Amino acid sequence: MPELPEVETTRRGLAPHIVGRSVQQVIVRERRLRWPVPANLPTRLAGQRLLGIRRRAKYLLIDTARGSVMVHLGMSGSLRVMPAATPPFVHDHVDIVLDNGQCLRYNDPRRFGSFHWVLGDNHDLLRHLGPEPLSDEFTGGALYQRSRGRKIAVKSFLMDGKVVVGVGNIYANEALFMAGIRPDRAAGRISAARYTTLVSSVQAVLAGAIDKGGTTLRDYVGGDGKPGYFAQQLRVYGRDGLLCRQCTTVLKAIRQNNRATVFCPTCQR
């Protein structure tokens, strides 16, 4: 479900409800996520005060004085704050019970998400991540250099977490449309100038989506339980067979690495 804007929206929604609170207990109903939920997580977390909540790529890091809980929402995960007494619904796998009668509840039908306990952000899953897309390190020049000699399609290149983090299928499609670049063009055959445009497009699309509270296609809700409204702004994703909003050409769908790609054959070259 979530790409970077949805994770960031979740982070912003949760922060006011959990930061400063202490953890009373942790209830793990289902350990079998992408990786098993660490057996010592409840012990590590119980009694700790939550000092802050950060995001790195699509990971959420909830800090305590002893270490941090690292949560990934995978494809279908969500985190919500609710009264701890709320009866658990199907796929409610983890509760972090707070000291005010509320709890932070993790739901994930597909169980592609994960929980880790990390110290000092030293974790293999964080180690090899590329730059944040909304940071100064994400530049056209860097993309251009890194792409030389690569035959991989530019869309796949853009979705490679070692190149830049947080750009998933929806926003890769949208950013390439905005930049006027065909998703199936070889990454190594795109000019420096066009990569500069692409960086701006990625940033504009992600920032715009964060501003709208993310994209709700089916059932995504942020930490405050509200859906996102970016779906109304989508130019190509999910619009194959419909007309390009810019030139009225019929949008074309292809599959790349078994993911849906939609683009305008006229506007994107």
Next chain:
DNA sequence: ATGACAACCTGTGGGC
């Protein structure tokens, strides 16, 4: 090193 692909899961929607 690179790039294509399978794998991990459940739920939903379309076609028949």
Next chain:
DNA sequence: TGCCCACAGGTTGTCA
């Protein structure tokens, strides 16, 4: 109505 298949917002690991 029911059944089967394709597909869904992600990422890692394997293989050629």
